[in-house]
Amino acid sequence: MEERNWKAYVNGDILPAKDAKISVFDRAVEYGDGVFEGIRCYDGKIFKLDEHLRRLFDSARATHIDIPLSYEDMKQAIKDTTRANGFREAHIKPIVSRGVGWRLGLDPTNLDKPNVIIQVRPIAKSMYEGAAGGLRLAVVSVRKVPAYCIDPRIKSVNYIVNILARAEAQASGADDAIMLDSQGLVSESSGANIFLVRRDALYTAPVHFGLEGITRETVLTLGKENGIPTNESPLTIYDVYTADEVFVSGSGAGVVPVIEVDKKPINEGKPGRVTNQIIKLYEEAVKTGEPVF
Numbered sequence: 672m673e674e675r676n677w678k679a680y681v682n683g684d685i686l687p688a689k690d691a692k693i694s695v696f697d698r699a700v701e702y703g704d705g706v707f708e709g710i711r712c713y714d715g716k717i718f719k720l721d722e723h724l725r726r727l728f729d730s731a732r733a734t735h736i737d738i739p740l741s742y743e744d745m746k747q748a749i750k751d752t753t754r755a756n757g758f759r760e761a762h763i764k765p766i767v768s769r770g771v772g773w774r775l776g777l778d779p780t781n782l783d784k785p786n787v788i789i790q791v792r793p794i795a796k797s798m799y800e801g802a803a804g805g806l807r808l809a810v811v812s813v814r815k816v817p818a819y820c821i822d823p824r825i826k827s828v829n830y831i832v833n834i835l836a837r838a839e840a841q842a843s844g845a846d847d848a849i850m851l852d853s854q855g856l857v858s859e860s861s862g863a864n865i866f867l868v869r870r871d872a873l874y875t876a877p878v879h880f881g882l883e884g885i886t887r888e889t890v891l892t893l894g895k896e897n898g899i900p901t902n903e904s905p906l907t908i909y910d911v912y913t914a915d916e917v918f919v920s921g922s923g924a925g926v927v928p929v930i931e932v933d934k935k936p937i938n939e940g941k942p943g944r945v946t947n948q949i950i951k952l953y954e955e956a957v958k959t960g961e962p963v964f
């Protein structure tokens with residue numbers, strides 16, 4: 672098995688994947704009590720590393736988790752673990768759990784110090800296998816947890832809502848979900864932000880409707896730099912159904928066209944012109960990351 676040769680970081684050590692372990696009493700295992708990032712390395716260069724690190728430290732601050740590494744040490748650990756694996760095309764996932772909780776119960780104080788893990792996996796183009804032709808999305812009944820409960824900008828390891836949304840979408844024959852918020856407005860898919868194209872302009876929901884995606888921000892910047900009007904405004908299912916084009920954006924996903932929503936074709940079931948333009952611009956942008964080799 673190829674995975675046996677992977678290496679992972681655990682609290683200061685880079686170990687063979689089979690030896691990379693934390694306690695079964697870890698809070699991330701017991702309660703989903705931790706934060707993480709999903710970062711891409713393209714041709715040996717880590718894309719938007721500082722943006723991901725800032726979001727990781729913000730997620731930790733917002734959940735009162737004290738990352739036991741400085742920003743610079745975390746950055747170095749991410750680079751070292753990526754280099755140790757040797758994959759030029761990689762998905763990198765730093766995870767910080769609140770730590771080991773020996774006593775029963777939710778008390779977030781008096782724990783061992785947080786556990787820091789860094790996983791690195793080889794990845795081809797997108798986490799959506801066979802996505803190049805386009806994704807089929809379904810609007811699901813599972814709703815995004817509102818910002819007055821958990822701010823969606825916190826990238827916590829608790830993805831059960833997103834997993835249930837994805838499961839419901841897949842059960843209906845789609846690849847992924849369109850989650851709505853509690854008001855019925857468009858939030859995001861299970862692991863990516865959603866963009867619509869209408870009359871050659873880009874539309875996406877404002878940041879508090881989903882994760883404040885780093886790819887989302889990159890797409891908005893690329894749009895502005897290339898004369899494509901951009902809008903951040905609340906979106907309804909009406910906007911999705913009547914869009915000229917739809918695509919999703921995310922570090923794991925990349926920029927991926929959506930060709931069907933609720934079994935109805937978008938742009939006659941083909942990736943659209945503006946989507947293809949954004950994909951090309953994004954493919955250029957990802958060449959500008961921080962070299963690790």
Ligand SMILES: Cc1ncc(COP(=O)(O)O)c(C=O)c1O
Nearest residue numbers: 862863864882884885886921922
């Ligand atoms: C729920 C969710 N929304 C959106 C995104 C996209 O965020 P980013 O572009 O920062 O990877 C992700 C992660 O990739 C995610 O897990």
